[in-house]
Amino acid sequence: MADIDSGSARRTPRKRADARRNEATLLDAAAAAFVSSGVDAPVRDIAARAGVGVGTIYRHFPTRADLVVAVYRHQVEACAEAGPTLLANGGAPYVALAQWIDLFVDFLVTKHGLAEALQSDDATFETLHAYFLDRLVPVCAQLLDAAATAGEIRPDVTAFEVLRGVGNLCIGAGDPRYDARRLVELLIAGLGQPRTAGPR
Amino acid sequence: MADIDSGSARRTPRKRADARRNEATLLDAAAAAFVSSGVDAPVRDIAARAGVGVGTIYRHFPTRADLVVAVYRHQVEACAEAGPTLLANGGAPYVALAQWIDLFVDFLVTKHGLAEALQSDDATFETLHAYFLDRLVPVCAQLLDAAATAGEIRPDVTAFEVLRGVGNLCIGAGDPRYDARRLVELLIAGLGQPRTAGPR
DNA sequence: CACGATACGGAACAGTGTTCCGTTTGCCAA
DNA sequence: TTGGCAAACGGAACACTGTTCCGTATCGTG
Incomplete structure (x- = not known):
């Protein structure tokens, strides 16, 4: 070989x-x-x-998406590698999860239009979508599993859903009236409610 | 005159x-x-x-957005009018809020590409964006206020943020692996946590 | 130094939304 | 009923996308 x-x-x-x-x-x-x-x-x-x-x-670069992937590859890799590191730091898995999500959000909100492109149903960006998912879903799944096993979050949420939801919430960050990071925090907080939704 | x-x-x-x-x-x-x-x-x-x-x-229709607005105007109006009605039904404000959000999500997920267009930074859709906001932000604000006053949700969230967040989460509904409604529920559940985020 | 493979540049194509103007048509006054 | 004109129409043309293609220039090697 x-x-x-x-x-x-x-x-x-x-x-x-x-x-x-x-x-x-x-x-x-x-x-x-x-x-x-x-x-x-x-x-x-x-x-x-x-x-x-x-x-x-x-x-x-056969297609625009390949160029985008090439430009951001380093940062996506860094984000992917940060997952296990955070988890190994010894804190509660939920905290590691929250920190990792924060990293991901940081990455997305600083790249104007990236979140939009990621969720675009345009076939052009299929490659981009696929790359992010391939690289980050396993990492996210590991963090979710750890937190779920520790009983810190509801166990019925998939990594795909979380990543996509967070990615979606990052669309339009840049608008001063819209604080994407805060809404992501709300979503992640919602994850921490193992029981029925709602107050009381 | x-x-x-x-x-x-x-x-x-x-x-x-x-x-x-x-x-x-x-x-x-x-x-x-x-x-x-x-x-x-x-x-x-x-x-x-x-x-x-x-x-x-x-x-x-001077622009595409005007055409889209014209097509959906009836349904947006119905959604806007449902807000006060739900609130007047006597249940907990939080429940009315959740029901209203559900209505909004129903509307968005059944219109392929509408959620995407709504958050698009394309100037073409500015009119569309503006119409939805003008019509729905006051309604959402009323519901949030009622729930916040009742102590059922944290008081520091704006109607604009919630609408935009929910709208964003509805992007890409249609993908069978992505349940927009569930994530919206998570987000709304997160709203119900007046204290710090995270478990325990 | 000469030659062949490699890589390049940009015109051309296909698909958008939008504008523009010559032509047609509905309406009203005579 | 009919003449005329303002209103409305159709679709070619424009500007802007991403992408393909091929004649031309360049690199590296024998």
Whole structure:
């Protein structure tokens, strides 16, 4: 396996220098465009920023979603890895869960339009959706399980639901009259009520 | 003044017959298109359904949002009017609030793409957003106030936040793995915790 | 240094919402 | 009944998306 990999890796060891350079430039340009115009920044704008043609973007990133994933991959990975770490810190699982959700919310609210894109039913963003889910659902599930086992939250909620709900609540953060983080806290607080809903 | 008004009203009492007919046809066609393709149904599709040109749509409804508002106005009004009614029914304000939210969720989840459009930062849907807010925020505020006064929910939550949060949670209902109604229940349950979040 | 594979640029395509204006049509006065 | 004109219509055209395609330029190697 290692032989085959290194062999094929030797045969096509590295892309042409200009290609590698362009890919890096493109990632920077996209990141900058996402900050100033949101993840919906027009492809042509990103190409112009990077000083390349639009064809070059599509050669490196088959679809917009792939570009978005590439730009945010590091941060998503960091978030995913933070889950087990928080859980291992020794505190109550519910606290770890709340902290992790907070991390996730921080990530989403600082990326203008990302939450919207994530929930978009546009087939274009399917890849994006899938990547986030693949990477984060298991982590979230682990935290939920721990908290449920400890009896701290109701046991009948899925990681998918929580992630999606939290992601949805982050849509439109940026509006000063809308505090996404607070509503997420409310939702997570609701999780902590094992019995019937309602007061008293 | 009254003379001028009634005079001008008399002078142009009703639009031309074909115009009135087309407006009605258009509303029907749009409603049908929204059901089968969501509120994002292409303008050309709606025009084709109604058997008119796209120009005719824009003459009657300056923007897509106006068309959407016109189609759903009746249901939004009904929802708005249900608020005071539920509150007057004599039960606990919190129960009335929960029932009203349920009504709102019912409305949103049955309109494919409406929740998405409502939270879209697209300037096109500004009118839509504004209409829903104008009409429903006061109703929601009344219910929240009543429940807060009764000590049934925390008093520090605004109607705008709740409506927006609930609206956001309704995005993507339709996915079988995502139960929007349940998450809304969780959120509303979180509302019922006047003290600090978290278990015990 | 020359040649072939690789990568590039941007025109072209398909699909949006919206605008614009030549043509048709309904209505009212004569 | 009919003439005329304001109102309304249809749909081509525009501006803006994402995406594809291919002639051209460039890189790296023998």
